[in-house]
Amino acid sequence: MFEITYLLFFLVASLLITVCLGGYMAKVFNYQPTLLTPIFEPIEKLSLYITGIQSTGSQHWKQYAFDFLLFNLVCGFVTFLILSFQHLLPLNPLHLAGMEPWQAFNTICSFVTNTNWQSYSGEVALSNFSQIAGITFMMIVGAVSGLAVCVGFLRGLTNRHSGNSGLGHFYQDFLKSLLYVFLPLLLVGSLFFISQGVPQTLQQQVSVTALEGAPQNIAFGPVASLLTIKQLGTNGGGFFNANSAHPFENPNPLTNFIEILMELAIPMGLVYMFGVWLKNRMQGWVIWGAMMAVFLSFLWMGNAFEQAGNPILSHLPSISVGIDQQSSSLQSGGNMEGKEVRFGVLPSMLFTVATTGTSTGAVNNMHDSLTPIGGLVPLADMMLNIIFGGVGVGLMGFLLYGIIAVFLTGLMVGRTPEIFGKKIEKPEIILASIAILLHPLLILVPTAIATMNDFGLSSLNNLGPHGLSEILYAYTSAAANNGSAFAGLNANTPWYNISLGIVILLGRYISIIALLAIAGSLLSKTKMEPGPGTLPTNTLLFGGVWLGVILIVGALTFVPVLVLGPLADQLAMLNGTLF
């Protein structure tokens, strides 16, 4: 009964957010006035003035991409300095040392790309200044850049600027994303989280004497301002090492529910906005429905296996009565290792599916301790990386598969493939193939290298097939710009800091540049009216083909390694084999 009510609330809230936020963004990025325009228009103009941007005319895709990359590079460099020299900067009451260069390199690669992989532990390694001016700042840059780039891409795809070969102006899109979309939600969201118990203070620690007399040092700081952008921007890097499992970062089941919705809000809204811009809302809903179908299947699978628990615990040889993993009115039951009592099984798994599908990477339970199939769900979710996807890049990835899908169906019926009224030709297919093939390459090659060498294996926390899953998860998370981890793996070694940093950079920028190039190329083609020979892409049938292509092209590559990792682990668990 709880399951049904909970999911019903989730679906209704998702639909509301999709329509409201999507409709709002469709106006904002089309330069139409909204309720907030009187407040933010002067700020936008002032910001453009003081940064010396004179014209906000539409840019060619190359200029748009260049501005995006250069801005990200400068931000990364500034943050590198802040992290490395935090011992010389203010708000460091615990006198923490500066971050080591390789770890700082990994951290900036990770945060500028909206990945938020963390090889450090927040409350141990960072001063409050680094948490706000380094991490919070970088999270905002990564997320807002992602939204801006997606807006540019969608303009290209939907011909918003008719008679003009541009995608829009990068800095203007950035400012609009930040002011009109992020800022209001950040302020309201943060105040809500503070009211629920998320700390927001400049102190770094308080010492208390616990009830039994032992001392306890409680770490905290400006958590709420970081938490909100972490969720809303699908960033995912926690203030604390335990991320959203930490009671200060996720105090109760209600905040958990809101955090899940925040991860999905902008990616869902973008799908709707795309439909509005195409003047074809049905197209938006077909994409939304296909994404939600996969989302719910993953959730069902993960929840079933986690609720079933760990069979080894039911038959411990030395225990007379056994461990009760059944769900009842007195406990949530299931596999509770690495889970919090206040969340239980389904709210934990909903968080897991949302965080890995959207490239957020925050966690409210420890994925390393999931049952093998329960852990396969987040892995597969990141391998696809488009079940709503990260802010901006998720929808772009989904449309990429759409291009492949019309190409394949075009081949089947012997016609020139077209999508949204534009012909798909050789350059688009080459670019799309590069972007799609890159993902498995970035995951499988470094995983193979790490499993063959001591520098890779010595970081493992779990042995046997679960060890392979730990390494595989790390590279999948990096390539997908997700940032969650099978956190047993000690990733703070030169090999992992450097290799994961490089995978993160390639995973983000190559595919974004390829997609902007596709948008630029499509923009230059004349739009054709749909004729009798056109394959409509807004039907249930094409939605099915689209999903089929995603599963065959996107997932089949990974089946062998998933058999060796999670599936072998599952068989071992059923057999009672320990490693």
Add this chain to the structure above:
Amino acid sequence: MFVAIRFTLLILVSMGLLYPLALTGLGQAFFPQQANGSLIHNATGQTIGSSLIGQAFTRPEYFHPRPAANGYDAANSGGSNLGPTSKKLIDRITVDTSGYQQKNGAKQPIPVDAVTASASNLDPHISVANALRQVPRVAHARNVSPKRIKALVLQLTEKPLFSEAPYLNVLTLNLALETKNSF
């Protein structure tokens, strides 16, 4: 190039500094209790912890929390990160299970949250099943009738919006035990 630098500085100052500092001001003004870590005090006014952060309890007259990967160190959060087929995990659970049986009797099965480590290392809650299982031990150690302890457990059971199953805050429960007139 200069545009990129100026733009970076603008975002750094506005979103990296102004935004978190303004929120700190607002949070401190409107929700000072929550913004400062939801700290709680005992009868004599001493700060004894945070109502959101779990504490270690080992004495028989207190309810015990879940096992923690790092001993309820509130400056070092995280889980065990052991997978279900890990020998380390099963060995730990076996030891914890026999300990739990010795303290709380071996007749009924053990609620799973009582022998598994949380994700945060700081889980402040236990399931109702786990609390009820500990009632006879606590009552015996305090020389009170188990009925009265059980009544207190049921009274402090929480079932907030969107929670899967009801649960109890161990610190709140133990603090209530210390206040005699609460039961």
